[in-house]
Amino acid sequence: MGSQLLMLILKIKESSTPGLDLPTFLSKVDGFLKGYSKASQVIHKFKVCGEPRVVAIFEVNNILGLERNMGGLSRIGIFDVTCIPLSHYESFATALGVDPSLTEISPQPLTKRFIYWLSFNVEYPGKTTAELLELWGKEASTALSARAAGTQLDLYKVIAERKVHVFIATDVPEEVDKLSFTLPLMQENGANVQIECRAVQHLEDYTTRIMTEKIQ
Structure with missing residues (x-):
């Protein structure tokens, strides 16, 4: 099953x-x-x-x-x-023709100091569906290459919708802006991409630390 x-x-x-x-x-x-x-x-x-x-x-x-x-x-x-x-975003990337060396499905550890949850909603007025998928292939290759290079992120696509959820961990919050604005979808279609961002923390960390940790 x-x-x-x-x-x-x-x-x-x-x-x-x-x-x-x-x-x-x-x-x-x-x-x-x-x-x-x-x-x-x-x-x-x-x-x-x-x-x-x-x-x-x-x-x-x-x-x-x-x-x-x-x-x-x-x-x-x-x-x-x-x-x-x-x-899995990797499965979507495979369908887009991304290099198989980048598309192994494996949830990524998110261990750095700050974690962000980004929701991407992609529209494409003025482009054909084929053009969007070609651009999205470049996007997927860029994002998964960044992960392969050491960026801590885990990505998921919403089934049957042009939406992606990304969890990214970093020690420097400004790196999230840097990554998001250099992605091909933002470079070539940014006016049609809506991003929502929330800071999150591991639920187990919260439930442990909130009850015991002293704040200096």
Whole structure:
């Protein structure tokens, strides 16, 4: 049986739980998002910095496992939930003809000091679909070459949409601007690309550090 990738975005409705202790609550959320046996394995899980929002990437072999995760969550609080079907960006890049040496599917470790979640929405007025795909092939090659050179990033394409979600870790936030503005899609089609960026942190790091770490 094959698997599918799903992105879950959970926004906690704090108004439904007055006096919510967010760190303790998110510790419970973290527990439910650890996956349900082999049926649903979590690849990444992050807290959006400064917001009562969690984003997680799951590889799902049996959708019932994920549904049981969500059933457990519904017993501890009320959420606005968005579930987005994804594909590995490497698979998309392969279809675009990118060098196979760059397209091995392997979720990347994100270990540097700052992590950002970028959402790209690509339009293409004035271009044909063939022209867009040719440009996107150059884009994919550039992004995956940067990863091969040591940039910490993990990329996912939304199925059947011209949208990409990127998680990038860096010690220098300005590097994210530098990378985003040098990408071929921005260089040659930038007026038609909308980017949203959020700072995120590993959910487990948040739930551990918020309860114990002293701030100097």
